[in-house]
Amino acid sequence: MMLQIIDLAFILEKLILIVVVISASLVIAMYTTFAERKVAAILQDRRGPNRAGPFGMLQPLADGLKLFFKEEIIPDFSSKFLFILGPALAMMTAMMTSAVIPWGDVIEIAGRKVSLQIADIDVGILYVFGVVSLGVYGIMIGSWASNNKFSLLGGLRAASQIISYELAMGISMISLLLITGNLSLKQMVLQQQHGFYNVVYQPLGFLIFLICAFAECNRTPFDLPEAENELIGGYHTEYSSMKLGFFLFSEYINMFVSSVIMSTLFFGGYDIPFINEAAMFSTNVLAIVGVVALMIKVAIFIFIFMWVRWTIPRFRYDQLMHLGWRILIPLALFNMLATGALSLWMK
Amino acid sequence: MNITTLLFILLSVMAVGSAVMMITSKSPVHSVLWLIVVFFAISGHYILLNAQFLAIVNIIVYAGAIMVLFLFVVMLMNLNAETEPVKNYRLQLVGVLSGGALLLIIITALNKMDVEMPIELKTGDTGLIKVLGLNLFKNYVLPFEISSVLFLSAMIGAVVIGKKD
Structure with missing residues (x-):
């Protein structure tokens, strides 16, 4: 058998990049749980976790250990394989999106240019959509395999919610694509480095995208699938130990990834606003500064996610559907038509 | 192989x-x-x-x-x-x-x-997306637009059916 000759250094650099990106998203998601508790505490005029380590910094570790050491219960009336597959899928789809995100510009190691993006594929943004649309399977399969009415209701709610909001999200995306004329995330960032950020051209599109991102991540005010006062625990009622942890954790990874996507699409990704950084730094420093800039933008988005969660109460289910189908979709369609007309007129 | x-x-x-x-x-x-x-x-x-x-x-x-x-x-x-x-x-x-x-x-x-x-x-x-797009919007623009309108009407139909009254 003759396999194609593959560039060993290429494989190695991608492998290292994948490991770094995955572990970085895990650690960031871990500390997002901590940040959520702190933000909640500040908004409610409390102190929040402050016992484990300095300023409570070790709290996420303690939480993780606690989840690991809990007894693991798989109900004997559930279908076992699917019961385990559910949280595994939720975790996997949450992490898969990070493959097409440009985390920074190139760095140079021993004369070799290494791009800080795992895969710059032609259809980057569509790939993101594909993975997002698969994200619901973890919840649906897990909820069905639990063989519990509350779980099933939670799963069904998640499915219909995500399908409904995907439509508005897709249409708001089309109007962005009308402006950029490109599906590759890297190209979008490069375009935004010269000239204004996309949010200037697409304020309404960004707003619709933001609301839909909240719904896709199952965050309050759209956390109907796990509405505890109606459905006990929603889709994860039967889950315990680290499987529950996977479900909860994948929500935070989703939040992180969708913040990155929004920063990349609408706020210039790893570009630093207002200055021409390419003239100021050498290649490697530039890449690192770019990653830091992206992370600051992401942190702001994550804070907005939390701010909304601890400020706005949950919707009723019919209000949720009304918002998705009767308000967001017509708005997105209007936005698309207006963008199309304007770009024709400007040409 | x-x-x-x-x-x-x-x-x-x-x-x-x-x-x-x-x-x-x-x-x-x-x-x-x-x-x-x-x-x-x-x-x-x-x-x-x-x-x-x-x-x-x-x-x-x-x-x-x-x-x-x-x-x-x-x-x-x-x-x-x-x-x-x-x-x-x-x-x-x-x-x-x-x-x-x-x-x-x-x-x-x-x-x-x-x-x-x-x-x-x-x-x-x-x-590839460029070739496909040019093909769709140059050679097959009429069928493409007709099917788009069909999809749009299906979507609006869903909204109308979902209206409660």
């Missing part, structure tokens, strides 16, 4: 195997899940033909939307192996007849196919 052939064989086995599992599994939910695996295998084939756009759209539309809807309905109706109604003899006969007719059509179509035409593996640019 190079890596493309290897992947082709792997994906084909995956596609056919999951299709067989889909038909033979007793529980409807399992059938739906196997069908999703089939769609993934087919998307893999598209990628081998360098049709990235088609591959990803196949995932978004079929695996991501239609199958979620299937799964939704199957779960909502709580169809299980135990609750499945016993199919009567006449129904089975009709099924075999229509399936056979479909098979006949597929075999005829495959027979007529021009096997001389080479399949472009990994090199063809027909499936």
Whole structure:
């Protein structure tokens, strides 16, 4: 058998990049749980976790250990394989999106240019959509395999919610694509480095995208699938130990990834606003500064996610559907038509 | 045997195997899940033909939307192996007849196919998004627009039906 000759250094650099990106998203998601508790505490005029380590910094570790050491219960009336597959899928789809995100510009190691993006594929943004649309399977399969009415209701709610909001999200995306004329995330960032950020051209599109991102991540005010006062625990009622942890954790990874996507699409990704950084730094420093800039933008988005969660109460289910189908979709369609007309007129 | 052939064989086995599992599994939910695996295998084939756009759209539309809807309905109706109604003899006969007719059509179509035409593996640019877009909006703009209007009207129809009064 003759396999194609593959560039060993290429494989190695991608492998290292994948490991770094995955572990970085895990650690960031871990500390997002901590940040959520702190933000909640500040908004409610409390102190929040402050016992484990300095300023409570070790709290996420303690939480993780606690989840690991809990007894693991798989109900004997559930279908076992699917019961385990559910949280595994939720975790996997949450992490898969990070493959097409440009985390920074190139760095140079021993004369070799290494791009800080795992895969710059032609259809980057569509790939993101594909993975997002698969994200619901973890919840649906897990909820069905639990063989519990509350779980099933939670799963069904998640499915219909995500399908409904995907439509508005897709249409708001089309109007962005009308402006950029490109599906590759890297190209979008490069375009935004010269000239204004996309949010200037697409304020309404960004707003619709933001609301839909909240719904896709199952965050309050759209956390109907796990509405505890109606459905006990929603889709994860039967889950315990680290499987529950996977479900909860994948929500935070989703939040992180969708913040990155929004920063990349609408706020210039790893570009630093207002200055021409390419003239100021050498290649490697530039890449690192770019990653830091992206992370600051992401942190702001994550804070907005939390701010909304601890400020706005949950919707009723019919209000949720009304918002998705009767308000967001017509708005997105209007936005698309207006963008199309304007770009024709400007040409 | 190079890596493309290897992947082709792997994906084909995956596609056919999951299709067989889909038909033979007793529980409807399992059938739906196997069908999703089939769609993934087919998307893999598209990628081998360098049709990235088609591959990803196949995932978004079929695996991501239609199958979620299937799964939704199957779960909502709580169809299980135990609750499945016993199919009567006449129904089975009709099924075999229509399936056979479909098979006949597929075999005829495959027979007529021009096997001389080479399949472009990994090199063809027909499936790339730029070529596809230019093709759709230059050569096939009318059918494309008509189908778009159809989809739009379906979407608006859903909104109108969902209106409560």
